[in-house]
Amino acid sequence: MTDITILQQYKKPRLNQRHKTLIYFIFAVVLLLCIAISGSLMGEIAITTRSDAKNLLPSMAHPFGTDWLGRDMLARTLKGLSISIVIGILASVISAILAGILGVLAASFGKKTDAVIEFLINVVLGIPHLLLLLLISYALGKGMFGVVIAVAVSHWPMLARVIRGEVLAIKEAPYVKIAKKLGQHNLKIARKHMLPHIFPQFLVGFILLFPHAVLHEAALTFLGFGLKPEQPGIGIILSESMKYLSLGMWWLAVFPGLALLSTVLLFDLMGSSLRSLIDPHSANK
Incomplete structure (x- = not known):
């Protein structure tokens, strides 16, 4: 009996679901940082051509192979992903700020303001998503600026609705009603009593915008409405590779495509893990 008790004391503690989720979150963040940093360090390597290394199959020297100009596909892929991540972050920041402001305004400034913002949300959601992206990017002259604005303007409505719902729920809380009876202005109530409570939802929604932003940037660029x-860019790499697939150069599209998919899934894992960590119902799991 004593031996069993001693073994139980020295038994390694099992990771609960919350610890596992934290590990997933850290894993996703570290990998994404590695991709972004390594891509930014590539510099001239991603565009250097070599006449003696054209169309090489994947090997130890070139894990992703080389293209028709002798450029290393691993370097090009990492550089393209780092650009996509930067664009995704910029677009997500703009979109999340826009969603946060409009969501709070809709819930805090009466029925007329709510109706106007709800109308804007319905207009944006009513236009086919890809068509809206193409129109905005084309109207702004394409390039990085056009892509960032197009992705930002088309991704805020759903997060705005979530924030609006959170604010409407908080408005019914006793401390908010007391603040109103004390004569506090709506802006002060929103800043002091509502924003701290909606920030977790805002943060999760902000991070979950990343995979959509990265994927849609690649789609716009692939179709010729994005980066120059x-x-x-990863979309340019995939677009150019289509011309050579019939020649058997499969590695030009397969590895960059898998890398893009992995990056999107890592962002999704980071967002879903953060949502689980913030969720109070998972605190004791």
Whole structure:
């Protein structure tokens, strides 16, 4: 009996679901940082051409192979992903700020303001998503600026609705009603009593915008409405590779495509893990 008790004391503690989720979150963040940093360090390597290394199959020297100009596909892919991550972050920041402001305004400034913002949300959601992205990017001259604004303007409505719902629920709380009876202005109530409570939802929604932003940036660039051809964007890499697939150069599309998919899934894992960590119902799991 004593031996069993001693073994139980020295038994390794099992990770609960919350600890596992934290590990997933850290894993996703570290990998994404590695991709972004390594891509930014590539520099001239991503665009350097070599006449003696054209169309090489994947190998130890070139894990992703080389293209028709002798450029290393691993370097090009990492550079393209780092650009996509930067664009995704910029677009997500703008979109999340816009969603936060409009969501709070809709819930805090009466029925007329709510109706106007709800109308804007319905207009944006009513237009086919890809068509809206193409129109905005084309109208702004394409390039990085056009892509960032197009992705930002088309991704805020759902987060705005979530924040609006959170604020409407908080407005019914006793401390908010007391603040109103004491004569506090709506802006002060929103800043002091509502924003701290909606910030967790805002943060999760902000991070979950990343995978959509990265994927749609690649789609716009692939269709010719995004980054300029001289920039090593992941969409440009995939678009150019289509011309060579029939020649058997499968690695030009397969590895960059898998890398893009992995990056999107890592962002999704980071967002879903953060949502589980913030959720009070999972605190004791």
